[in-house]
Amino acid sequence: MSSPLWITATPLASDGELHIGHLAGPYVAADVLSRSLRADGHPVLFTSGTADHAESVELRALRGGRKPEEVAEGFRAAITADWLRAGVRLDRVVRPGRDRGYRRWLQELLLGLYAQDVIVPRTRLAYYCESCRSWLHGAYVTGACGHCGARGEGGLCRRCARPNDAELVDPTCARCGAPGRPRRCRRLYLALEPMRELLADHWRGAELPPRLAVLCESLLEDGLPDVPVGHPGEWGVPVPVDGFAGHRVDSCFESAAMQLFGYGHDKQPLPERALHFCGLGHAFCHVVLLPAILVALGLKLPQAFHVNDTFDAGCGEPDGAPALWALDLLTEFGADTVRRHVLTARPQGPVHGVGRADLEHTRALLDGTWNSWLSRLFAAVREDSAGRVPDAEPGGEGWSALRHRLHRAAEDLREAYGPEAYDPRRVVALLDEVVRCTADFGYVNGFERHRPSGAVRHLRALAAQLAVASALTAWAWPVMPEGATRLAQALDVPPGGPVIPGSLVPPAAGTRLAPPSGPVFGF
Known part of the structure; x- marks a missing residue:
């Protein structure tokens, strides 16, 4: 049998339930492609995961007086159940908090890249909250993106997809509302600029949609950034490098690396081709970080990308109305109706809502x-x-x-x-x-x-x-x-x-039909 076509969908942060924005983004669209290929006899491996170590998981736990692992476990179970209700059939779902060998695998990957000087220590400015006495990163800090001006969280901008580490305007602590103060912090970084030619060659050969082509060319023109691989914190996989005790692996880097664990590249050859489905806000992980890891490992993988704009979970509802949760919609309208609708409403341009x-x-x-x-x-x-x-x-x-x-x-x-x-x-x-x-x-x-x-x-x-x-x-x-x-x-x-x-052939003559008592499609 030939190697399977690898289809990925962005690992979803287990900080809340699945909503219609997620279904309208990568998951149903990737599942439709997976099903059509399987029906045609092609081997497919469809993978995703849950980003249990995202900062938003820990933040939600702190606000609710719970443990982060309890929050991650509960929402992971809800997310995977709703995927099944929506008919999204994943071959593998990476569970960072439960999958055997995952933590050790991630730490060994990081150590290997550190040994090659692909991951390097740097002392750079980072945000710190004097009131909370804690470093601010990811969901812990909000502000305006220094590239496009859109307001959002730290880490990656959901509008322009660029990293905004220490580049937010008016950074604010998400816990107490105090301003984030810049402080020097020694962390580990993935140095992208030394990979310039290899990444540029990869992007030239990839099937990039125009928005991602603009992102990659802009990064090349501005100088490829150093991307944080770790940060001071208590939640997540410990950084195994000497001198960085108390640091945890950054959730963006982990989301990119998680894709390789889901495929099991160290146990089987990489496929001839991969197709990645993601929202624009997560595109950097798919189109930059994952290829950078592959390049550093000496692996060449042709890749194509299907990207959608961010979908507002409450779009189309009156102001102040609750978000449209997947479980509620699937229970009320059925999987057929929801799947069919999100495929037609899947945002490729400006989002008008549903x-x-x-x-x-x-x-x-x-x-x-x-x-x-x-x-x-x-x-x-x-x-x-x-x-x-x-x-x-x-x-x-x-x-x-x-x-x-x-x-x-x-x-x-x-x-x-x-x-x-x-x-x-x-x-x-x-x-x-x-x-x-x-x-x-x-x-x-x-x-x-x-x-x-x-x-x-x-x-x-x-x-x-x-x-x-x-x-x-x-x-x-x-x-x-x-x-x-x-x-x-x-x-x-x-x-x-x-x-x-x-x-286009009728059933055998004489076959007794057994139509359902209710609607055939939807309900």
Whole structure:
């Protein structure tokens, strides 16, 4: 078997529950690609993790009077459960606090890079809170980004994706609100400038979206920064280098390194190619830190990137309304509705937001087109063919033209599902077109049942529609796996086959249909 295509999604900080912004970002989109590739027979390894050692986890624990490990454990369990509810099937989820050998692996990686002078000690300014008597880093400090002016936390800017260590304007302690004072602090840094030529060569060969290309070229033009690898603190993996007792591995560096642990690169060869899904705010970890680690280890890995803008969890809701939590939405609307909607709403440009009214619209669309057509089809088969697949060749008025259009749609779907031209929005639009055209075909040919000589013609039209329904158990499975599986069970066919024109075949004649009591897609 050939080496798998490696698909990654950003490790999620276990400081809160999964919300719709996360689903609309990397996770559902990466899962759709993973499913489509598997259905086509390609080996895939889909990995992610939880950033249990993020500063935001410790900060939430302090505010709630709890231990950081309790916060991380509780939210990790909730996040992974919600991934499953949303149909996101990850092969491996790295759990830094629980995975055996993880801490030692990370420390050995850091020690190896330190021995190569890739990680070096530097004395630089960092922020300190006199009131709390603690160093400020990551979620512990807020301010305006020194590059783009956007307000946010320390570490990485969510708007421009650049590191802002000691470069915030008006830094403020997130715990007490006191101003952060610059102090000299000796820490370990990943020195990127010595890797300039190797990184530049990597970025030239990578499939970078324009926003990431701008980021990388800007970094090269300004001089590649030294990126902190550790900081004084009590939460996280201890830095194993002599002279840095009391320091912990930086969560940004750890998130990048975690990807390699998830793949298990030290136990198996790297894949021929990797596809990374991330939000813009985490892009630096994927497009800079991970390649830098690979370059330092002497590993060459072609990589492509799918990046989305940051999605506001409460977008579309009235001011002051609570965030749209994944568990609530999945319980209320179902995985099919939520997955379909976030793929169309997945932010590629300015974010306009989404609220419950938008999800209601998506559910109504599924009911008014997909489920309505299937309900009519099942009813017609029950009334005109005793609930069994008719013994007739697909046909009917306009079937030749529709079949040609459907074959073309299958080829277009295959392209949009593929890694080279992956476009989940186009996938949804193509699937909707297939259903609308078939529903129109069924309506027109429905009149045949009332013509004395039209019974056979009507049965042929039912067989044609059942062929489309059977194809949708494969064509729609990556996007709406629950509905595609219910449809496959109703037709007594296996779900999740390859997206090809050859799927356009009705179930075996005489098969008794078993339609569900409720909607097929969504609920």
